[in-house]
Amino acid sequence: MSALTDSPAWQALLDHHQEIKDVHMRDLFKKDRGRFERFSERSSGLLLDYSKNRITEKTMGLLGDLARSCGVEEARDRMFNGAHINTTEDRAVYHVALRNRSDRAMIVDGHDVMPEVRAVLEKMRHFCDDVREGRWRGVTGKRIRTIVNIGIGGSDLGVIMALQALRSYQSDDLTPRFISNVDSSHLVETLRGLDAETTLFIVSSKSFTTQETLLNATSARTWLIKKLGTDAVRHHFVAVSTNEEKVCDFGIDTDYMFPFWDWVGGRYSTWSAIGLAIALVLGMDKFEEMLEGAFAMDEHFRTSPIEHNIPIIMAMLGVWYANFFGWSTHAVLPYDQYLTRFPQYLQQVDMESNGKRVDLQGRPVDYQTGPIVFGHAGTNAQHSFFQLLHQGKWDVSMDFIGVANNHHPLRDHQTILLSNFLGQTKALMWGKTEKEVRAQLKKKGVSAERIDQLAPHMTFPGNKPTNSLVLPLITPFTIGQLLALYEHKIFVQGVVWNINSFDQWGVQLGKELARDLAPQITGEAPIMGNDCSTQGLLKYMKLLKKEYD
Numbered sequence: 001m002s003a004l005t006d007s008p009a010w011q012a013l014l015d016h017h018q019e020i021k022d023v024h025m026r027d028l029f030k031k032d033r034g035r036f037e038r039f040s041e042r043s044s045g046l047l048l049d050y051s052k053n054r055i056t057e058k059t060m061g062l063l064g065d066l067a068r069s070c071g072v073e074e075a076r077d078r079m080f081n082g083a084h085i086n087t088t089e090d091r092a093v094y095h096v097a098l099r100n101r102s103d104r105a106m107i108v109d110g111h112d113v114m115p116e117v118r119a120v121l122e123k124m125r126h127f128c129d130d131v132r133e134g135r136w137r138g139v140t141g142k143r144i145r146t147i148v149n150i151g152i153g154g155s156d157l158g159v160i161m162a163l164q165a166l167r168s169y170q171s172d173d174l175t176p177r178f179i180s181n182v183d184s185s186h187l188v189e190t191l192r193g194l195d196a197e198t199t200l201f202i203v204s205s206k207s208f209t210t211q212e213t214l215l216n217a218t219s220a221r222t223w224l225i226k227k228l229g230t231d232a233v234r235h236h237f238v239a240v241s242t243n244e245e246k247v248c249d250f251g252i253d254t255d256y257m258f259p260f261w262d263w264v265g266g267r268y269s270t271w272s273a274i275g276l277a278i279a280l281v282l283g284m285d286k287f288e289e290m291l292e293g294a295f296a297m298d299e300h301f302r303t304s305p306i307e308h309n310i311p312i313i314m315a316m317l318g319v320w321y322a323n324f325f326g327w328s329t330h331a332v333l334p335y336d337q338y339l340t341r342f343p344q345y346l347q348q349v350d351m352e353s354n355g356k357r358v359d360l361q362g363r364p365v366d367y368q369t370g371p372i373v374f375g376h377a378g379t380n381a382q383h384s385f386f387q388l389l390h391q392g393k394w395d396v397s398m399d400f401i402g403v404a405n406n407h408h409p410l411r412d413h414q415t416i417l418l419s420n421f422l423g424q425t426k427a428l429m430w431g432k433t434e435k436e437v438r439a440q441l442k443k444k445g446v447s448a449e450r451i452d453q454l455a456p457h458m459t460f461p462g463n464k465p466t467n468s469l470v471l472p473l474i475t476p477f478t479i480g481q482l483l484a485l486y487e488h489k490i491f492v493q494g495v496v497w498n499i500n501s502f503d504q505w506g507v508q509l510g511k512e513l514a515r516d517l518a519p520q521i522t523g524e525a526p527i528m529g530n531d532c533s534t535q536g537l538l539k540y541m542k543l544l545k546k547e548y549d
């Protein structure tokens, strides 16, 4: 047993789980009309209703005890104080400094980083204004009309997601595009139809060594040079990175490099200059509104007691289902078309952070860690995988994200959208008993034989837990709040599980092996030294390739 599973707080929850596991939420709601008041929290216009969870006040008390005994508050303070909590990389985890909108100093290694943070924001503002107002022009003197962000993972997902979410704030003057996959089809299809004279590329890479990004950037540069000549590169390429030397090697002048720092993790970097495409397309004011939203959530997280702290509550509910109910999957279901990319973005933040199997001391853990995260926008998701959520054998905890107002209030679209949001969470919680099904069918005049046949299929077990997050409207501020909320939730879970949420060694091995295999595909190295499956696949691919050459 580990210190965590052996702790009195954990043991108390194990015992309590025995009391709760067969209790139906329907009965909890029948008994207590005050559940919504008791189990909901607000912060700067955002509401979390967590009453539709398999919890009582005792559960929340015990989960709070566990958070306290795991040192969540102390860990939170260490993060906000710039301690090197990313121990395997010996770095601070300080994305909160990027959105610190107060005049508080943010100290890393005895040094206040705020002057540098503000200087980069200023540099971004000047550049964005120049591009947006037509002072920065392409090599032939034309205004920039398209921004192409070349990056992958944390240097891509948050930026695409935010720009998609904030599409209604975008003018038609500047259009964003993205190249991430090393598959050349992504590059070719993204560049198809683009006018090189009016295109600006941002090469976004924290390390500036990521194979996919560098290859894509090189091919994009070739495309540009073919059309406009070598001199065009400095008018059409800028970089965002922590690695000045590599940016220079690539041929981008460091005057046009927007720096950030090693204390910003890749998947937490949307707030840094990695967000340059957001600032260019929407304007720097909108980007800063996003930072304001994140800062509001940071302040809530930093100062609220455990019992009223939205990220901590959501994190501990996740621990409840993962570790005590033994569920492996968590669904995120935004009821707003603008948030379609949100689950995909969150998959990296959550699974790359908490998909770990050893603790901070390097010992294998004897409990489940980060869940499998998936999701899609409602109502489309209802017509896809909701069948399994309602009646399947796997149990899944869920976050529904609802947005009260719509940027495009047309007919009764928003009413129908919200009614589906509410209807689904109600159905998942309440379910429908066989008795209710039978009574309904009888009332409709269905024959007894047919009722016997249909009733088991039409019964819903219910008791499926959901969190409901409600935002007033999709704005830069609420997007900032939402992202920061999930970042902190994931952080808290990592603290409870005693894992490092800020490294990602798991992505290395495949990358290394790919580097060794590439020369075997080209023929520069003999096909050897592989297991028979890899060997067989390689040979077959080469055979097929020959047929098409």
Ligand SMILES: O=P(O)(O)OC[C@H]1O[C@](O)(CO)[C@@H](O)[C@@H]1O
Binding pocket: 152, 153, 154, 155, 204, 205, 206, 207, 208, 209, 210, 213, 266, 267, 352, 504, 507
């Ligand atoms: O910004 P970079 O250094 O190109 O890295 C891109 C991504 O690659 C990873 O290191 C691994 O997937 C991510 O953490 C990161 O977001």
